Amino acid sequence: MLTLNFNPFPILFTERLVLRQFSTGDANEILALRSNKAVMQFINRPLAGGIEDALQYIQKIIDNGNNNEGITWAIAFKKDATLIGTIGLWQIDKENHRAEIGYLLNPQQHQKGIMQEALVAVLDYGFSNIGVHSVVANVNPANEASKKLLVKNNFVQEGYFKEDYFSDGQFLDSAVYSLLAPLK
């Protein structure tokens, strides 16, 4: 059984980025991201309607980390602390050493290798520090950017579920990708 401990919060650094803890000061950026239809197109969660929704989301993320249930990082450039995206390991299945990955990036920063950089750091943290054996990603099959990112990082599509997800009055398909821990 995995024992999780995200206290103190593990800040991660990459070449260009810092992956840090959320704060209520990120509310405007979270609202901008989570109310953006294009960004949320494949996330299939209700759009944030106002600053209260963003603050509630931030509190949920902070509580989740404090309670050692899952961890989500705010992504920022080292030179500017403004949140540009999020990445996290959640739905952590302690018994089976498995976690789900999720990520989201401000469209102004797309296709610059930002999520690639963040993902490598988070996967390394997941395998080396948390000790997960596998990471799963549940993707809307139409999400070409996310599928490309996953395959580039050696995730393999292991399943395809037809109309298993009910969102906004529609039954949607899911593609399930996973990556096993590197051999030691």
Ligand SMILES: CC(C)(COP(=O)(O)OP(=O)(O)OC[C@H]1O[C@@H](n2cnc3c(N)ncnc32)[C@H](O)[C@@H]1OP(=O)(O)O)[C@@H](O)C(=O)NCCC(=O)NCCS
């Ligand atoms: C998915 C997402 C995080 C990718 O972030 P990103 O920083 O733009 O991705 P990167 O620049 O690191 O690119 C990684 C790879 O994916 C490819 N890629 C990125 N966006 C792409 C797109 N729109 N179409 C095709 N390929 C794309 C890149 O070309 C790169 O592959 P390459 O090095 O072989 O060229 C970003 O598109 C996003 O935030 N989307 C909205 C939220 C979302 O859908 N999250 C995932 C839910 S499962």
